[in-house]
Amino acid sequence: MANKLIFEGHYLNGKRSGVCKEFYNNGKIKFEGNYSGGKKSGKGTEFYDNGKLKFKGEYINGKKWNGALYSINGKDHFEIKNGKGYIKELNYYQIYGSKNLMGNVFDFYEDTSEIIFTGEYLNGELKGKEYYHLGGLKFEGEYLDGRRWNGKGYNKDGKLEFEIKNGKGHIKEYNQDGKLVFDGEYLNGVRHGKGKEYSYIYQLMFEGEFLNGERHGKGKEYNDNGKLMFEGEYLYGEKDGKGKEYNYKGILIYEGDYSNGKKHGKGKEYNYKSELIYEGDYSFGKRNNI
Secondary structure, eight states: OOOOOOEEEEEETTEEEEEEEEEOTTSOEEEEEEEETTEEEEEEEEEOTTSOEEEEEEEETTEEEEEEEEOTTSSOEEEEBTTBEEEEEEEEEEEEEEEEETTEEEEEEEEEEEEEEEEEEETTEEEEEEEOTTSOEEEEEEEETTEEEEEEEEOTTSOEEEEEBTTBEEEEEEOTTSOEEEEEEEETTEEEEEEEEEOTTSOEEEEEEEETTEEEEEEEEEOTTSOEEEEEEEETTEEEEEEEEEOTTSOEEEEEEEETTEEEEEEEEEOTTOOEEEEEEEETTEETTO
16 A cells, blocks of 8 residues: 655654644645644644635634634635634535526536535534535534534434434444445544444445544455455554455455555465465565565
8 A cells, every 4th residue: 555645744742743734645735734732733724635725723722713714615714713603514516407498408507505514613612513415404413623522413314313422322424415324333423343334325345343433453344245355353444464355256265464454474365266376475465476
């Protein structure tokens, strides 16, 4: 896996300090500004993953305190003063249609928007409501450091699905279209403990253990047809440790060691007839005999 720069800056006593930069996985800058004691402090600027300005202002103890929040297309902005302010987040998209004008039909595209979050800042923390795409309450409550902390979550039909208290609970996560994407345990506002992840067609993709929002511990991965593709150990989101890999028919094709998502260490490889074709060492995904 290619190394990606996600942070650039200085540390003091093991914590981020001074002028620093954070980056998204796509390489675009996420944050640029000052840190103190490992938290954003002083002037800083945040960006969306498309490069558009998200927030510019001042932070105190990691919280937005004074400045302006911008919508993803830059049309709307909201002021935050002394950790207080009203915020409305909009999702902008384009709709397609056709019109009949004096017997002539022509296509058109129209820019529109919808509210996906509305609420307020109080002492630098959010309190408000999240909504699904094209309507429907998704979550209502309080947030801590941008994570759901206290409140209630609802499915697309308006049915109460979960309640989270002090960042802890058994949670069901849905995407903006109301599709279930996660069902499992939360701690400190993130996936932590046992859980299941689903694809956009409600197909089980992963079941296993999570730590601080990432796959960590034992787990299983499945393909779109529900066939087991991998079972083994994970470390901070990557396959790491002992594991078994299967083909689309469910036949074992590899068993052995992994590191950072790749075959690394001792392992055995099999063909589609379950015949052993290689046994030995691997180095970052490649056989050592090659």
